[in-house]
Amino acid sequence: MWLPIPPEEIDGLPDTLEYAHWDGGEDFPTDPARCAFYCVPYMKPPQVCTRPLPAMTNLRVVQTLTAGIDHIKPALADLAPGVRLCNARGVHDASTAELALTLILASLRGVPDFVRGQDAEEWRSGFRPALADKSVLIVGYGAIGSAIEDRLVPFECERVARVARSPRTTERGPVHPIDELPRLLPEADVVVLVTPLTEATRGLAGTEFLSRMKDGALLVNVSRGGVVDTKALLTELESGRLRAALDVTDPEPLPVGHPLWHAPGVLISPHVGGPTSAFLPRAKRLLRDQLHRYARGESLAHLVATTG
Secondary structure (H helix, E strand, C coil): CCCCCCCCHHCCCCCCCCCEEECCCCCCCCHHHHCCCCEECCCCCHHHHHCCCCCCCCCEEEEECCCCCCCHHHHHHHHHCCEEECCCCCCHHHHHHHHHHHHHHHHHHHHHHHHHHHHHCCCCCCCCCCCCCCCCECCCCCCHHHHHHHHHHHCCCEEEEEECCCCCCEECCEEHHHHHHHHHHHCCCEEECCCCCCCCCCCCCCHEEEHCCCCEEEECCCCHHHHHHHHHHHHHHHHCCCCECCCCCCCCCCCCCHHHCCCCCEECCHHHCCCCCCCCHHHHHHHHHHHEEEHHCCCCCCCCEECC
C-alpha cells in the first residue's frame, strides 16, 4: 500500500497489509510492481502523480485525496482492466465550503478594496451589498455543494437554487437538472460553480452561460478552472457587467502578465479550497476506512471508475 501520509501517523490501519510512504519524491520506496493500493500524492503535478503507474503491474486500487479526478483519470487508460479509481468525497467539503462562503462575502462586502485601502492608509468607506436577501445558485450540487448551502443558511438568503447532472429531491428542496440553467441563471445574484471538470462541463460557463447571468451578478468558481471560459469571462469583467471570485483559473497557475490578474471586479485565490488544517484528519479517516474495506474484501467507498 503506497500512502502519501506516513503510515505510522495514521492510527488504526489494518495490520494485515504492508505499507510504504511515497509523496512524490524522486526515489520510489519499493518496487512499484508490488503496489496494489496506490494513494496519489496530494497537491502534486499530474506528471508526478502518474509517474509510477506504468510500473504498477499488480495495481488494484487508485485512491485520490481530491474530489476531482481529472489529473489522474487520463492515465488509467494504460492500466490493466479491473483497477478501481476512488476519489476523496467528503474530505474537502468543510474547507471548500468555507472558502466559497469567504469569497462570496469578501467580494460582496468589498474586502479586497479595504485591504488596498489599508496598504495605502486610505479610509475607503461606502455602501456595499450584503449576502442577506440575495438569490444563490449552486451549480454542481454534490457533497461540497450541500456543504456550501449548510453555511449559507444563517445568512438569510432569499433563495438557494441547486443544479446537478440529474434531478432529485433533497430535504431542502429540488435539485434541478443542468438543462434548466438557462432559466435559473437570470434569477441568481450569486452563481457558485462546484461541478467536476469533465468533457460535459469543460467551458460550461462560457459566453451563453455568462450572458444569461443578471447584471452585477457574482460568479464564484471553487471547482476547476476549465469549467469557465476565461476569454468569455474577461469580456464580461472588463465591461463591468459581472464580478467574479475565483479559486481556480484556466490557465493555472495564472501566469505573470495575464489580464485576469487586473480585470475589474475579480478576486483571485491560488487554489486553496482544500489545503487547510481540516484536510489531514479527514484524509487519514478516509484512508483508514478504505484500507479496512480493502483488507476485508469489501466494496470500496467513493468508487468513480473501473478500468477495462
